Structure formats: structure tokens, C-alpha cells
Amino acid sequence: MAVRKDQSTLTSTERRDFVDALLGVKRSGRYDDFVRTHNEFIMSDTDQGERVGHRSPSFLPWHRKFLLEFERELQRVVPSVTLPYWDWSRDRTPDSSLWGSDFLGGNGRSRDGQVMSGPFANLTGDWSIDTQVDTRPFLRRALGGGGRSLPTRADIEAVLSVETYDAPPWNSTSWSFRNLLEGWRGVNLHNRVHVWVGGHMATGASPNDPVFWLHHAFIDKLWADWQTRHPASRYLPDTPTVNVVDLDSTMRPWNDVTPRDMLDHTRFYTFDTEPSRVP
Amino acid sequence: MRTRRRFLRGGTAALAALAVAGTTATVHQKEFDRATGKGEGGASRTGSTAGEPFDETYKGRHIQGWPTDHGHHGTGGGYRVLIDGTELHVMQNGDGTWVSLIDHYEVFATPRALARSAVDNLAGADLVPSPEHS
Numbered sequence: 001m002a003v004r005k006d007q008s009t010l011t012s013t014e015r016r017d018f019v020d021a022l023l024g025v026k027r028s029g030r031y032d033d034f035v036r037t038h039n040e041f042i043m044s045d046t047d048q049g050e051r052v053g054h055r056s057p058s059f060l061p062w063h064r065k066f067l068l069e070f071e072r073e074l075q076r077v078v079p080s081v082t083l084p085y086w087d088w089s090r091d092r093t094p095d096s097s098l099w100g101s102d103f104l105g106g107n108g109r110s111r112d113g114q115v116m117s118g119p120f121a122n123l124t125g126d127w128s129i130d131t132q133v134d135t136r137p138f139l140r141r142a143l144g145g146g147g148r149s150l151p152t153r154a155d156i157e158a159v160l161s162v163e164t165y166d167a168p169p170w171n172s173t174s175w176s177f178r179n180l181l182e183g184w185r186g187v188n189l190h191n192r193v194h195v196w197v198g199g200h201m202a203t204g205a206s207p208n209d210p211v212f213w214l215h216h217a218f219i220d221k222l223w224a225d226w227q228t229r230h231p232a233s234r235y236l237p238d239t240p241t242v243n244v245v246d247l248d249s250t251m252r253p254w255n256d257v258t259p260r261d262m263l264d265h266t267r268f269y270t271f272d273t274e275p276s277r278v279p
Numbered sequence: 280m281r282t283r284r285r286f287l288r289g290g291t292a293a294l295a296a297l298a299v300a301g302t303t304a305t306v307h308q309k310e311f312d313r314a315t316g317k318g319e320g321g322a323s324r325t326g327s328t329a330g331e332p333f334d335e336t337y338k339g340r341h342i343q344g345w346p347t348d349h350g351h352h353g354t355g356g357g358y359r360v361l362i363d364g365t366e367l368h369v370m371q372n373g374d375g376t377w378v379s380l381i382d383h384y385e386v387f388a389t390p391r392a393l394a395r396s397a398v399d400n401l402a403g404a405d406l407v408p409s410p411e412h413s
Contacts, residue, residue, distance in 0.1 A: 133409075
């Protein structure tokens with residue numbers, strides 16, 4: 001069974017394997033399929049209309065499936081690789097080893113936001129930005145720009161304590177675990193981290209930055225943690241609801257997977273904080 | 280060239296937008312004039328709940344925005360924003376705040392604030408026209 005680990009605990013070999021797998025998927029051209037898919041969903045998911053990937057109950061199962069598909073691509077390059085997660089409530093400064101030149105590389109320079117160190121700096125020749133929102137071909141970041149700070153453990157606890165998975169009107173105005181985790185209401189967890197990283201991570205083409213996967217792997221873990229904490233709570237809505245993916249409706253773009261199929265992550269992987277299981 | 284090819288896989292409309300960028304800008308300007316009552320026969324839509332029109336130079340960039348009758352790019356939203364004549368994809372949240380493709384995880388009170396933030400973020404770079412999607 002695959003184990004997803006806290007990125008700060010990876011060995012130097014695991015770090016190198018993960019980077020090699022990312023570069024391999026990029027080289028194959030498949031990486032940009034993921035960037036493009038994410039960008040298309042973020043532009044079409046609206047509070048007033050059909051919404052699947054974001055600002056809706058299926059935000060969590062949609063990203064769980066999206067990450068599973070991406071993890072499989074990584075494993076086609078390096079079979080032992082799993083997605084690590086970034087607990088930004090602990091590794092909360094630009095000095096973190098996450099941003100080391102042997103892993104995700106550092107901050108963007110102030111002049112144009114260009115990342116100048118690490119495997120994903122444009123000057124390596126291995127990481128051009130091919131699915132763009134603007135004409136700049138290099139990865140950009142502005143870690144903690146504008147004096148922003150990452151959410152704290154207390155912020156996480158405040159969100160995990162919410163019992164109700166989601167609530168009408170099932171969008172960015174809902175008061176619910178899902179929307180507080182996504183960040184459109186309350187202390188703001190997921191959205192705030194995108195903004196803190198800045199550069200591409202602040203845009204609809206956010207998967208251009210490999211930290212996208214580590215951020216969402218942690219959001220995905222917080223969903224699992226919430227399930228453990230609230231065993232009586234369930235995915236909502238569980239009956240057909242206009243413009244929204246209910247428990248047993250299929251999600252685009254796959255059309256063969258429902259939120260129910262995604263509820264139990266242990267079918268696919270476990271986290272390093274859980275007892276290991278024999279498949 | 281790799282960049283351009285990948286981007287254009289998004290659809291023929293994006294290809295057309297690039298190929299005839301000048302023409303597109305002209306069409307956008309006419310739309311803006313009509314929507315804001317500058318052009319002949321145009322009714323001013325000031326007061327629309329979708330947001331006020333604006334047209335200004337901010338940090339050397341020409342930013343414009345105006346309410347529209349119908350959604351664009353499938354947003355269902357009724358507002359368009361241009362930066363130097365290129366459309367910036369924007370969306371209105373259920374509480375009336377706004378996001379754009381450049382700042383998609385941060386909300387703004389008005390489309391003008393969103394356009395100014397996009398100019399700050401672009402730091403002189405040009406927007407790439409958004410791919411159309413079905």
C-alpha cells in the first residue's frame with residue numbers, strides 16, 4: 001500500500017526520486033494536461049452555475065481523484081514515488097527545506113518573481129511554463145508576499161471542528177467544513193496558502209508550480225482527518241441537487257467516478273500518521 | 280513555439296484571438312463604448328448590480344471593465360475586464376465579490392480592484408488570451 005509522507009521527513013533519495021518523476025512527467029507532455037484541466041475547471045466552476053472542481057461539495061473528491069491520476073503519472077516514471085504532503089502550519093517560512101535547491105527550489109526574485117534556484121527554475125531548461133496566463137515562460141513565486149502568513153494549527157483545528165460536511169447553497173458562500181477548508185469563508189485555509197505562495201500558485205494555472213500537489217495532498221489529508229474526527233458525518237448533498245455533484249453522481253472530466261468512490265482514501269493509499277495496512 | 284502550440288490546443292477561438300488581436304481589441308472597444316453609453320445608440324448601464332464600468336490607465340496599462348448582458352467563457356457572469364485590450368477572465372462570487380484568473384484564490388470588492396491587482400501581478404508582462412472551453 002502506498003504511503004503519503006510529510007515532505008519534511010523524506011530522505012534525500014526520496015526527494016530526488018520525486019523531483020525526477022516530476023521532471024519526467026513534464027518532459028512527456030502529460031504534466032501540462034493536468035495544468036490545462038485545472039485551469040478549465042477553475043474558469044467554468046461558478047457559484048451560480050454548474051460547479052465540480054471548486055467552490056462546491058465535490059472540491060474534495062474531485063481533487064482526490066485529480067491527485068490520484070497525477071500520482072499514477074509520477075509512478076510511470078519512478079514506480080516507488082508517492083505524493084508527499086506539505087503541512088504548512090508547521091513548515092511555514094521560506095527557509096523551510098521544502099524550498100531547498102534539491103527539492104522545490106526557492107522564492108522568486110523581487111524584480112519579476114522568477115524562481116532562480118532548484119530543479120524548476122527556467123534556467124535549468126527542464127521547466128518551461130507552457131500553459132500560461134501571461135507571456136512569462138518561467139515559474140514564479142512570491143512566498144509570503146505582502147506580509148501574509150500561513151494558517152496555524154489553531155486555524156486547522158477550528159475548521160476540523162465543524163461537523164457538517166457542506167450546506168446549501170453548496171458554493172463559496174456556504175458555512176460548512178468544506179467551504180471553511182477551501183477558504184472562501186472563515187479563517188481561510190486552502191485559498192490562503194495559494195495566495196501565500198503567490199506567482200503561478202495564485203492563478204488558475206496553479207499546478208504549474210509543483211508545490212500545488214504537496215499543498216493539495218495536505219488538504220486531502222485534512223479531509224481524512226476530519227472523517228476520523230466525525231465518523232457520523234457524511235458527504236453532502238446525498239440527493240440530486242441542481243448544478244452540484246451529489247454523493248452518487250459522476251464527476252467530470254472522468255465521468256466514471258463519484259464522490260462515494262473517493263470517500264475512503266485507504267483504498268488507494270494511507271498516510272504516514274496512520275497504522276500501515278496490508279492490502 | 281512549444282508554448283504557443285500548447286496554448287492553442289485550447290481551441291480555435293483562442294487561435295483567432297491571437298491571429299487578429301488588433302481586430303479583437305477593436306471589437307472589445309466597441310462593446311465597451313456601447314455598454315457604457317459612449318457609442319451611438321448605447322444605453323448606459325451604470326447602476327447595474329454586476330458592477331460599475333471603468334476605463335483608466337493604471338501603472339501605464341490600459342484597464343477597462345463593463346457589465347455585459349450575458350456570461351462569457353461560461354462563467355455566467357455579466358462583466359468583462361480588459362488589460363491593454365486583452366480579456367482577463369473574471370468571475371463574481373455568490374456574495375458579490377470578484378476573482379480573476381490571475382488572482383483566483385483572493386477576492387476583491389470590485390472589478391476595478393481586481394484589474395489593478397492583475398496589473399501589479401503582471402509586472403509589465405502581457406496577458407495570454409484565455410482558451411475557450413465548452
